[in-house]
Amino acid sequence: MKNLIHITEDISRASGGVRTVVKDIHSKFPEALILATEADVDDSEVKVFDKKGPWLHASSLTKFLAEVPENSIFHLHGVWMHAQYTAAKVAAKRNIPFIISPHGMYEPWLWKEGALKKKLYFKILASSAFAKARYIHAITRDEQKNLQQLFPKTEVVCIPNAISIEKPVTRSKTAKAYFLFIGRIHPKKGVELLINVFQSLLDLDFELKIAGPENDHSLQLQELAKTDARISFLGAVRGAEKQQLYRNAHAFIAPSYSEVVGMVNLEAAMMATPVITTYQTGLLKEWNDRGGSLINPNFEELKNVLIESSNWSEAQRDDRGNNLRNFVIEQYSWKVNLPKWEALYNSML
Known part of the structure; x- marks a missing residue:
């Protein structure tokens, strides 16, 4: 055109x-x-x-x-x-x-x-x-x-x-299961909330990986998280590295206070990874029924969904991810x- x-x-x-x-x-x-x-x-x-x-x-x-x-x-x-x-x-x-x-x-x-x-x-x-x-x-x-x-x-x-329909990359075994956030690190994204909730779960045998370009807010969050060795900041990721991070994650988490769908939610789902995000993203409510999880961005709801998802078996995780991928193809x-x-x-x- x-x-x-x-x-x-x-x-x-x-x-x-x-x-x-x-x-x-x-x-x-x-x-x-x-x-x-x-x-x-x-x-x-x-x-x-x-x-x-x-x-x-x-x-x-x-x-x-x-x-x-x-x-x-x-x-x-x-x-x-x-x-x-x-x-x-x-x-x-x-x-x-x-x-x-x-x-x-x-x-x-x-x-x-x-x-x-x-x-x-x-x-x-x-x-x-x-x-x-x-x-x-x-x-x-x-x-x-x-x-x-x-x-x-x-x-x-x-x-x-x-989002374009892509075949998920091959999932590879990681040293420890991890939750993942990828995106612009901004107060509206709820990353500080995610860190606070994750740090409160001392017995959670998972890592939390946070990827996104470094800025003033990300530096503040690194200071907040520096005492928890389970939390790592990866900086900007792109291309094949980004797809592999999505695919290997136990779940992708985007606890945004305000969003309009969020491409990262769709990208993660296209890699057959379960996505935990918020009602405030405006995603269709069926997201909850098709392998994803929608919550409100507050401490208790995020804590509960982290605990629940940490107990998924690998088969449950894969079933949820594949179901969500099919839903994204159908709707997005x-x-x-x-x-x-x-x-x-x-x-x-």
Whole structure:
């Protein structure tokens, strides 16, 4: 789809799930453009624009968008930076249809961080600009309800994050069974809660492996966990190493306070590994019946599910993982969700 243009401020690995989703969509529509103000050096398919200031203002991006063909479609990813705002303004001025994927950035829990600044920005600038979108894209039904309240006159469509169907890698024996977290280490991910609960279970003969790029929060958590030799921080992991970590884990745990599905949950399940995560991810409730576990992100519920899952036999663990993998293929694979994107983009032409 040559006339499709993805626009975001950051598609580097530091951006977390936004990068994964944009890259995945682009792999299905490879003729599309990706425009950003931050990218990694190996992101050869991304056109990067210079930016300045905390808003990442990019005047060259505005100029570029003002000159793209009129039959273009803009897909905005994210909501807080100049890239999305200027794209919405240019699109409205030139009568170019656009869709916005907030990627969970308007979820209630996230408004607590920088609440006043975010509310003022939304009220004064973003709400009027984004209300002109042809569609607002939600990843879960819960997010769809929330976005419809924020944009009552705009159609909000729900298409979940999608994942390619991959065969699980061969599982290898590890020195000790382990629970695993992989992802961006941010307070909303609940990693501190996970460490606190794990440390309280002194008799648990498991390791806890935490993988993700190092940042200020991860350094704080390393300090918190330094007295427990069972806990290790692996830094950033990718590719085959990441798949093997998923596959070998007794269970993957993502105790997020706020999330919209979370690609790591789908990635782990695709490797036939049971996934323990939270209702706040917006995953379908059937996750609980198909091999996964949904809890609320609090101490007691996480403690109980850790104890319960530590008692699974290998056969039970494998049955749960295979069942969850099949559920993800049925509900969250590109096989199911690609036709939804094709229909949505075509309706905007």
